[in-house]
Amino acid sequence: MPSSRLCYFLTTxxxxxVFLSAGVAASLPSPCTSLSTVLPxxxxxxxxEGYNTSISSYRYVxxxxxxxxxVKPRYAQxxxxxxxxxxRHNSTRFxxxxxxxxxxxxxxxxxxxxxxxxxxxxxxxxxxxxxxxxVGAGALWGHVYDVVxxxxxxxxxxxxxxxxxxxxxxxxxISYLSPKRGWVCDSVKxxxxxxSNSSIVNANATSESSLFxxxxxxxxNFGIVTRFDLKTFPQGPIWxxxxxxSNASDTALLRAFTMFKDPSSxxxxxxxxxxxxxxxxxxxxxxxxxxxxxxxxxSKKALQGLLNVGPQINNTIGVAYAGEYAKISVMxxxxxxxxxxxxxxxxxxxTILFRVHKIWRSASIRLGQKFQKANLVSxxxxxxxxxxxxxxxxxxxxxxxxxxxxxxxxxxxVLFQYEDPKATQELQDSILxxxxxxxxxAEVEGIKQRFxxxxxxxxxxxxxxxxxxxxxxxxxxxxxxxxxxxxxxNQVVGGFKLAP
Ligand SMILES: Cc1cc2nc3c(=O)[nH]c(=O)nc-3n(C[C@H](O)[C@H](O)[C@H](O)COP(=O)(O)OP(=O)(O)OC[C@H]3O[C@@H](n4cnc5c(N)ncnc54)[C@H](O)[C@@H]3O)c2cc1C
Numbered sequence: 001m002p003s004s005r006l007c008y009f010l011t012t013x014x015x016x017x018v019f020l021s022a023g024v025a026a027s028l029p030s031p032c033t034s035l036s037t038v039l040p041x042x043x044x045x046x047x048x049e050g051y052n053t054s055i056s057s058y059r060y061v062x063x064x065x066x067x068x069x070x071v072k073p074r075y076a077q078x079x080x081x082x083x084x085x086x087x088r089h090n091s092t093r094f095x096x097x098x099x100x101x102x103x104x105x106x107x108x109x110x111x112x113x114x115x116x117x118x119x120x121x122x123x124x125x126x127x128x129x130x131x132x133x134x135v136g137a138g139a140l141w142g143h144v145y146d147v148v149x150x151x152x153x154x155x156x157x158x159x160x161x162x163x164x165x166x167x168x169x170x171x172x173x174i175s176y177l178s179p180k181r182g183w184v185c186d187s188v189k190x191x192x193x194x195x196s197n198s199s200i201v202n203a204n205a206t207s208e209s210s211l212f213x214x215x216x217x218x219x220x221n222f223g224i225v226t227r228f229d230l231k232t233f234p235q236g237p238i239w240x241x242x243x244x245x246s247n248a249s250d251t252a253l254l255r256a257f258t259m260f261k262d263p264s265s266x267x268x269x270x271x272x273x274x275x276x277x278x279x280x281x282x283x284x285x286x287x288x289x290x291x292x293x294x295x296x297x298x299s300k301k302a303l304q305g306l307l308n309v310g311p312q313i314n315n316t317i318g319v320a321y322a323g324e325y326a327k328i329s330v331m332x333x334x335x336x337x338x339x340x341x342x343x344x345x346x347x348x349x350x351t352i353l354f355r356v357h358k359i360w361r362s363a364s365i366r367l368g369q370k371f372q373k374a375n376l377v378s379x380x381x382x383x384x385x386x387x388x389x390x391x392x393x394x395x396x397x398x399x400x401x402x403x404x405x406x407x408x409x410x411x412x413x414v415l416f417q418y419e420d421p422k423a424t425q426e427l428q429d430s431i432l433x434x435x436x437x438x439x440x441x442a443e444v445e446g447i448k449q450r451f452x453x454x455x456x457x458x459x460x461x462x463x464x465x466x467x468x469x470x471x472x473x474x475x476x477x478x479x480x481x482x483x484x485x486x487x488x489x490n491q492v493v494g495g496f497k498l499a500p
Contacts, residue, residue, distance in 0.1 A: 030089075051070055060337055068113060080199070086207055087485070092113060099166065137165065141165060213479055217397045218464070246286055246289055249309050252273060267301070272290065289306055289309065333417065344452055347449060357488045375419045380415070382413075398466070426439060435475075
């Protein structure tokens, strides 16, 4: 069983209301009581408004687990105190929550344990000369764009304003300008982190550099990030938007994206995400051809094939700031929506996308027929994998600094949104089945890739292993050094864990 799967079973099956081991139970108050003694205005118990608001703000039902209490730190010193207390209660399980957009249950919330909701740590301060923006770990991307764009600058950030900086950045992060500028995590100049011994450290290229690399892709395995210092760069508005197409255009769109991914037509300024969707209630298949280009007046030759696909149902292409695109992409979901996602990566070939499409389409039709009342929306997304950073500033994602994944690799994300909990098991089997089938075809075609993107991954997938043994072992070494007691393996059970 992969470690991620094991951690889910632990999270859900073993009641973590059994907070304390027998030996210490008699001498310690409950962790929530200890926390509320130290941070009385920042700890929220079931039944209070603060608690209910926090739980209902998770995007999907399956992530609205019910912790024994929620603590909302405001400063790194608060986080340090919380970690110190939870370290004393070392059989208490806890979760770290950023924007709450990961769909995997138990990753950013926990049943019965303690959830640290970071969203009150949301200040965004730009340095005087503007080269760095200091972002509280609970900030959302929309806020960060607002601050930097007022100064005529930009950042690598999420493409939906409501997504959290915390999870997206520590898991990698794909942005509008990623084909040229890389993963969001590689734009971090410094992480401020609270370690399991409750110390507050700065990890950057010259200090705690192994922790610096591990946090870029290793997410919540090493500590709680309290601040991200992100590199800014001059960037005015960008060109882009969405063209909506009916399924009559599917073949043309797949062909155009295949051409776009031909390394010989690579344009580092062009970024594309194609989304194919099936809305079962509407009995409608359609696609969204999202394109951006960082040079509004530059040549769009690389995108011409995609621009030509029609007939277009709607076209929003224009010129706007990245933050504006991120704001219009916030799509609220029904309050009772559930969701599962899974991912894989393959290199482009003349046939792969057509085969992938067929697999997804037939699975979607079958599931739509079976779960007619589940309000199932099945979709998949294809986009490029960002380039790795230069060798002197490694991340943990496992690409060689000389690799060019941005040119020929395709990231695939499949997502099911639905409302009927009874559909969960079969949808899970299907989503993992789709990935399995694609991986098999990719293997036969000789285009299979090891890497799987953490931030789009199902909790059943082996993500940290997909970075390769060398990277995994480096992260394990870093965890031993910075978390010798194993707090972030044993107490923070949600997420993709390092333990074999
Ligand atoms: C609508 C939508 C749009 C998206 N757009 C993009 C996109 O443009 N690009 C992209 O790459 N991905 C995108 N994603 C995927 C996104 O990166 C992940 O869902 C990510 O987990 C979101 O971060 P969060 O802070 O909101 O998540 P959360 O669910 O709060 O956290 C996710 C994980 O990160 C850990 N974590 C969070 N904060 C910290 C911290 N401070 N210290 C240590 N660990 C922490 C949590 O413990 C948890 O395991 C999108 C997802 C959705 C639902």
